């Protein structure tokens with residue numbers, strides 16, 4: 270395989286006590302997702318001694334040590350032992366198992382990053398890691414330039430998103446609101462401009478999940494403050510909308526904006542949250558009897574689930590009970606038509622416009 274320019278990875282998440290020699294001698298190049306003691310019986314020091322001459326190790330931080338169940342002292346002691354065992358850090362990519370924030374404690378992830386920058390050589394040479402706010406596009410996002418001067422009124426909230434400052438951002442958003450800045454402008458030129466940069470950096474492999482989560486947390490805090498301003502004053506009851514992000518997809522910032530705007534114009538909205546199974550959508554359509562079902566997906570791998578939900582509605586005799594609208598970054602008008610949806614909203618404003626039109630046309634039922 271090596272001759273063919275290929276590398277073999279072995280998924281080693283689990284108990285490897287009886288497999289230590291077999292895996293080392295297997296010809297694999299990388300042992301990935303290593304989850305050591307205290308979650309399993311083999312310590313990381315033992316893994317490193319035994320495997321690193323032949324395998325690149327990937328993993329090493331078991332999820333329990335980044336959770337509150339492990340004390341701060343035990344967390345520090347784990348890191349001390351870990352870095353002592355691997356110095357000088359050859360053939361190692363540090364990875365944290367399974368848990369992500371909010372369960373995993375942010376400050377611990379940051380401390381792991383700091384220690385890697387200080388003590389590790391791989392995968393980024395110590396000190397070479399670039400943080401979001403230092404990246405060129407973060408300093409001058411395209412949307413900000415379009416909005417005016419490079420250092421415009423929204424620069425501070427963009428920086429808050431890049432740095433994941435979910436507390437400070439509230440004060441900065443409040444300052445803008447107090448100055449009479451429109452909530453929609455703060456959203457577009459501050460928050461969405463910043464999260465788009467984060468997304469581009471993520472695609473380019475320059476931003477990683479912990480940073481994106483921090484940015485998303487700051488953005489969510491700010492969006493919550495803007496919600497009452499974005500939503501027009503509640504009018505008459507317009508109809509019922511059931512909303513959810515499809516199975517396998519955890520993105521909810523855009524979906525939450527759609528929900529806010531729908532509520533703002535007077536729709537009764539039931540929000541099923543994220544990663545909603547198609548069976549649940551069917552049950553809720555039967556029980557809640559919405560006029561409109563709104564599906565959100567942000568991943569190309571999960572958008573196909575939208576078509577499956579429509580098929581499931583058909584199979585359960587529910588398709589004619591409501592109109593189905595779809596949205597999310599990878600979704601398009603053509604895709605909506607292809608899967609048999611009744612409409613596509615490119616953004617939250619369009620989603621509201623569409624829901625209003627569909628309800629006015631048919632009060633829920635399609636035929």
Ligand code: B1M
Pocket residue numbers: 461464465466467468469471472478481482485517518519520521522523524526527562563564565566567568569570594595596597598599613614615616617618620
């Ligand atoms: Co993820 N993520 N993410 N992520 N993430 C994207 C979507 C991605 C484009 C980033 C990238 O690589 N450039 C990429 C998808 C690539 C693809 O499929 N082609 C991606 C990936 C790959 C992933 C993971 C697989 C990463 C990994 O683990 N390796 C992973 C998947 C987890 C999962 O879902 N199973 C993942 C995880 C995450 C976080 C958890 C870290 C976090 C989400 C936090 C949260 O939502 N609570 C996150 C984030 C924040 C993003 C980006 C950076 C921002 C998304 C966002 O909130 N945008 C995103 C990149 C990007 O979009 N630029 C990215 C702001 C929001 C206001 O816009 O959501 O588009 P949006 O919503 C808009 C419209 O789309 C529309 O209206 C909204 C308001 O205008 N809309 C609708 C949305 N739903 C609608 C429904 C409607 C109508 C309109 O009708 C019902």
